[in-house]
Amino acid sequence: MKQTLRAICQVGVVSLAAIALAPFAVADEATTSEEAQPLDTETVLEAIDVDPYEIPDLPLKKSSNYGASAVDVEPFGHVEPYAEHFLEQMEYTGPGRAKAEPEDLDSVKIGFQGPIVPTVSVATGGHSHEEPLGIAMLRGGSRMAIEEVNDAGGYLPRDIPFELVVHNDNGLWGASGNEIVDLAYKDKVWAILGTIDGANSHIAIRVALKAEIPMINTGDTDPTFIETNIPWVIRTIGDDRQQNYLLLDYLYRKQGLERVAIIRASNRYGRFGVREIKDGSRRLGHPIVIEMAYPVGGEDFSLQIDRVAAAEPQAIIHWGDGVDGARILNQIRERGLDQPFYCSDRCVTDEFVTLAGDHAQQVFSTYPWNPNREDPALERFRQDFEKRYGVEPDTYAAHAYDGMNLLIWAIQNAGLNRAKIRDLLAYRGEPWPGVTGDIPLNAALDDGGEVFFTRWDGKDWLYYSREDLEIPGGVIAPVTREERDSVTALTTGGGPR
Amino acid sequence: MNLLKAARLTFVLTVIPMMGLAAEVDQAADRAPEVSDLDLPFVYTDWEQFTVEDGLPNDHVFAVEVDGPRVWIGTEDGLARLDKRTGEIRSWKEEDGLPWRVVSALAVHPDTGEVWLGMFGGGLARFSGGRFDHFHQLNSGLVNDVVYGVCVENENIWAATTAGASRYNTRTGEWTIYTEKNAPMEEIWNYGCSYADGKVYLGVWGSGVLEFDIETENWKDYLDPDGEMEIDLYRDDGIVHVITTGVSYVDKTLWVTTYFGASRYDGRHWRGYFKKDSGAPSDFHNAVQARSANEAWFSTDKGLAQVADFPTDTWVVYTTDHASNTGQAIITRGERVLETRTIPPNIPHNYVLWTEIDGDDLWVGTSKGLANAKGGGFFPGLRRASDQATTVEPEEQPTNRGGS
Numbered sequence: 001m002k003q004t005l006r007a008i009c010q011v012g013v014v015s016l017a018a019i020a021l022a023p024f025a026v027a028d029e030a031t032t033s034e035e036a037q038p039l040d041t042e043t044v045l046e047a048i049d050v051d052p053y054e055i056p057d058l059p060l061k062k063s064s065n066y067g068a069s070a071v072d073v074e075p076f077g078h079v080e081p082y083a084e085h086f087l088e089q090m091e092y093t094g095p096g097r098a099k100a101e102p103e104d105l106d107s108v109k110i111g112f113q114g115p116i117v118p119t120v121s122v123a124t125g126g127h128s129h130e131e132p133l134g135i136a137m138l139r140g141g142s143r144m145a146i147e148e149v150n151d152a153g154g155y156l157p158r159d160i161p162f163e164l165v166v167h168n169d170n171g172l173w174g175a176s177g178n179e180i181v182d183l184a185y186k187d188k189v190w191a192i193l194g195t196i197d198g199a200n201s202h203i204a205i206r207v208a209l210k211a212e213i214p215m216i217n218t219g220d221t222d223p224t225f226i227e228t229n230i231p232w233v234i235r236t237i238g239d240d241r242q243q244n245y246l247l248l249d250y251l252y253r254k255q256g257l258e259r260v261a262i263i264r265a266s267n268r269y270g271r272f273g274v275r276e277i278k279d280g281s282r283r284l285g286h287p288i289v290i291e292m293a294y295p296v297g298g299e300d301f302s303l304q305i306d307r308v309a310a311a312e313p314q315a316i317i318h319w320g321d322g323v324d325g326a327r328i329l330n331q332i333r334e335r336g337l338d339q340p341f342y343c344s345d346r347c348v349t350d351e352f353v354t355l356a357g358d359h360a361q362q363v364f365s366t367y368p369w370n371p372n373r374e375d376p377a378l379e380r381f382r383q384d385f386e387k388r389y390g391v392e393p394d395t396y397a398a399h400a401y402d403g404m405n406l407l408i409w410a411i412q413n414a415g416l417n418r419a420k421i422r423d424l425l426a427y428r429g430e431p432w433p434g435v436t437g438d439i440p441l442n443a444a445l446d447d448g449g450e451v452f453f454t455r456w457d458g459k460d461w462l463y464y465s466r467e468d469l470e471i472p473g474g475v476i477a478p479v480t481r482e483e484r485d486s487v488t489a490l491t492t493g494g495g496p497r
Numbered sequence: 498m499n500l501l502k503a504a505r506l507t508f509v510l511t512v513i514p515m516m517g518l519a520a521e522v523d524q525a526a527d528r529a530p531e532v533s534d535l536d537l538p539f540v541y542t543d544w545e546q547f548t549v550e551d552g553l554p555n556d557h558v559f560a561v562e563v564d565g566p567r568v569w570i571g572t573e574d575g576l577a578r579l580d581k582r583t584g585e586i587r588s589w590k591e592e593d594g595l596p597w598r599v600v601s602a603l604a605v606h607p608d609t610g611e612v613w614l615g616m617f618g619g620g621l622a623r624f625s626g627g628r629f630d631h632f633h634q635l636n637s638g639l640v641n642d643v644v645y646g647v648c649v650e651n652e653n654i655w656a657a658t659t660a661g662a663s664r665y666n667t668r669t670g671e672w673t674i675y676t677e678k679n680a681p682m683e684e685i686w687n688y689g690c691s692y693a694d695g696k697v698y699l700g701v702w703g704s705g706v707l708e709f710d711i712e713t714e715n716w717k718d719y720l721d722p723d724g725e726m727e728i729d730l731y732r733d734d735g736i737v738h739v740i741t742t743g744v745s746y747v748d749k750t751l752w753v754t755t756y757f758g759a760s761r762y763d764g765r766h767w768r769g770y771f772k773k774d775s776g777a778p779s780d781f782h783n784a785v786q787a788r789s790a791n792e793a794w795f796s797t798d799k800g801l802a803q804v805a806d807f808p809t810d811t812w813v814v815y816t817t818d819h820a821s822n823t824g825q826a827i828i829t830r831g832e833r834v835l836e837t838r839t840i841p842p843n844i845p846h847n848y849v850l851w852t853e854i855d856g857d858d859l860w861v862g863t864s865k866g867l868a869n870a871k872g873g874g875f876f877p878g879l880r881r882a883s884d885q886a887t888t889v890e891p892e893e894q895p896t897n898r899g900g901s
Contacts, residue, residue, distance in 0.1 A: 206659060
């Protein structure tokens, strides 16, 4: 009976959204050890069917290199560090897999945590400002994916619907942790999708660890989010580390620039978003000439622009929200500064284009995926979303849609057990075929997929891959730093990634 | 001889020899004393386990606090009190007045005997005379309701919360909140709390360890000197990582745990511990409790680990194999296994969340029950194996109440 139900699940999910229940296999060769063996779903399900005291005997994902960092931007690159982290997948060793499924359920609850309602928060350092992103995440990801799966039969093993339990992530006084506690203990959801703000995400995953509930993040690009060694956390969006690396390669390896300035939001997103740019610039021999932070939502950026202008940079990088980015760009141009202006993905918005006007056309922004690639699944998603909401899906909607479908896939197969749902996600070797592209999870259970550049051409956003722009990359070592014979041999010269 | 020459000569004759002497002293301090493989630590062999079948409200034990003859136990669904003399367990759930089901931290005020409960999403509570007084972020100065750690400092109660630390003066009723506004918290996600010798130590996830001097109200931070998340550059240069999960300050020695390894600091030297270079069974540490400057207990996701003798880097790791209903104690020195002893089942589950030291005994909270290790014949440090008494006979093995 159990086998039959699993088979039904698989057929159902496949027909539901053209999502392949592909067999487990080794992930990207660059991030997975040769010891890892291909696994199929049945093998994983059998291995995780254990008593409270057993740990599944399954190979853990291994990476030779954290975050696909080129050897010349690795921290303390000419010294072998005593310890390297995030190179082996975290295990869950607790008793949760043996918890029995509840008998009487009317629905299968999945939690959603995101910025929906504006608040003032200690955790985020003041007034919240990410509601448009959170609403897109709720609409696309969460609600549309749930509606689709329910139209296709819901939770197939029991023929009951999925139910989305929505919580705002900015409770009073930084109470986002309380929201996760409520989702875990009061609402009794099986897994949670969320959130966007880096501080709230960190608070949430600490709760997820203690409450032992899987949490999938589709909107927080803070690199440190995943750098916590929590086995219950998965991210399915290319983070700022990857976007930073692309920008570094473009500015220094392709353009040959030497003097770059940063102007960023004075919040966690801005602070951690440029961290690898700063470190990488220094390690490549071109320290950032000035870094200026500004209060989010400001009108007058003359102080920051004065200082940036005085530093005489060859290019300016902005890391912050689109509205702030547009105002800064306009004021920079009004001052007669004509340096190339680069942005983070949060400037890829209609508001940025409207506010920046013609100036927007000269701006390159990094982006975690390519919405213009040809993919029937993406096209269908885009059409359905526009039909449902009257607007085009943005990155938060699309990534949340992928994340929620991945979660649904795991629940359909694992059953109603939080630890087993985690296992299906964590041991998945093959990239998830999402509408945002393939999502390979590395050893840190982070999205190791490709990131892109984008530019507004006055009519459309155009997207460019590393290959499109012929951006050279640094050498990525095939072995860990501990295993390398010679660091210097690897650091001489660049080359294809 | 002019003044410059005199100064040079004085430097050569006095300072340089002193530097050499200091270096020798440092080296001597770092040098492990000579020990034989026959010099071994005490191994706990007398264990008792408690689960819901014995009266615990829930098997997921987050916190344990010893209060004389009583042991308070915080679980994922209720508070329990175990009478050590009778073995009787009494429990409180929400229907019994407990303000919130998940009790994640416990502390007993030594003067008043009041029990302070940190609740995971439920704030802080004082349990006294059969009554729960509830403090939360809407009725008090508690900065956040998700409380990970509680400790008592004089007449004050400290709560380590997910959005800062709060200090409650039980005499005046005054609350003080510590966040990035008034403390050197790079992040505000407080996790652990420890008080001794006039100083409060906070383990702050993402911000290392913060030391608060009660008298001067000054803060000092302890961070990973390399400043990087993905590596630890040098083992003994500071805490091994800023994602700290526990702190314990005893005998002027600070023990720190993270999800990446552990550290010890004696005020002058740091020592890092990783799975690859010590007896630690894992780098994932949930908490630490020290018995002395030379001994600490680590609650890991793969067993209960003890630095049994710091000077010789001797460890003991306890695990239970439920399939064979046996326990194991592995004694290591450095990276070398000295002995693997088969002992009775010890901890009810190898995912350990909390360890409480009770004189020579231990109480261990795991994700599937509570264990009590009885330390009859306990001795600190090492003793020649031939001088150690055999304490457990096969017929004296305790019942594995939580076993499979």
